[in-house]
Amino acid sequence: MEGIIAIWQRDVIKFFRDRARLIGSFAMPFMFLILFGSGMSGAMSSMMGGANQGPLADFDFVQFMFPGIIGMTVFNTAIFSALSVVQDKEFGYMREILVSPMSRVSIAIGKVLGGSTVALFQGLMMLIFVPFIGVSISFVMIFQLIPVMFLVAFALSSLGLLIASSLKTSQGFQMIIQILIFPMLFLSGALFPLSGMPAWMNFLVKINPLTYSVDMFKKIILQPDQMAPALREAMGLDLTVFNHIITFSEEIIVVALLSIIFVVLATMRFSRTEA
Structure with a gap:
């Protein structure tokens, strides 16, 4: 247990001491949410019917994107946290850990927990944007988001560690992750509604782990149960598998x-x- 805590503590402290990484974590969400979201808002409203009246008139693309931005932040941070494993291999630090009395299972669990904690913190930092985009977030929603964020971060940190364990260079890891990130992100419903897609793409959406993660964030923040059915359908908030709406x-x-x-x-x- 002490070994797990030590590895977890090292990764968390390393994150908080890296000010460039801490500040830079806002760059991508800001670009997507403020620039891309605001710029595409009019176009998306037109695509939704362009109606000034009726349920579709309530569609706000920036608010729709916000849960996806949280998902994107948690996803990127969690899966890239495993990069430290490859870097430790390159600099020889991992060899010192592996030859220590600490079990390798403890090292792996500590790495996953460290990446999950950092991803959770960065996901919560995205709530800073709430006052500027008109999203209403209550304390109840935040308390619901915290365990969901950690669960998603834990799954993605584990996936990152699985990939990192098979690679020897940070360049190779970054290339593999970049290949995964964009398909998983764009097929998760984080940036665009999951409606009207061809069958083959719909299949990829359903086997994408990030789809279910983003949808959980949407259910907590957007409260689709309180929306008009037409608006909920247009935003693709009813995720179905074999005609069954996933709860x-x-x-x-x-x-x-x-x-x-x-x-x-x-x-x-x-x-x-x-070793």
């Missing part, structure tokens, strides 16, 4: 199962890592 509880189960699978595979692969 919030079912999404929790899906992400939790993925977390277990990813962390087991990651610890098994990390345990075979050469």
Whole structure:
């Protein structure tokens, strides 16, 4: 247990001491939310029908994007946290840890928990944008977001560790992650409504772990149950699999199962890592 805490503490302290990374974490969300969101708001409203009356008149693209921006932030931070594993290999620090009495399972769990904690903190930092975009966030929503964010971050940190355990260079890790990030992000409903897609793309959406993660954030923040059915359908907020509308509880189960699978595979692969 002490080994897990030590690895977790190292990654968390390293994050808070890196001011450039701390400040830079706002750059991408700001660009998407303020620049891209505001710039595309008029175009998206026109695509939604351009009606000044009726339920579709309440569509706000910036507010729609906000849960997706939180998902994007948690996703990027959690999965890129595993980059430190590859860097530690390159600089020899990982060799020192692996030959220590600390079990490799403890090292892997500590790394995942460290990445999850940092991703949770950065996700919560996105709430700073709330007063500027007209989204209403209550303390109840924040308390709901915290465990959901951590669960999503844990699953994605485990996925990042699984990938990092198989690579030897940071350049290779970054290239593989970049290949994963954009398809997973754009097929998750984070930036655009999941409606009117072809069947083959809809299949990719349903097997994308980030889809269920982003949808959970939307259910908490956007409160789709209080929306008009037409607006909810146009925004793609009714995620269905085999004509069954996925509930919030079912999404929790899906992400939790993925977390277990990813962390087991990651610890098994990390345990075979050469010292």
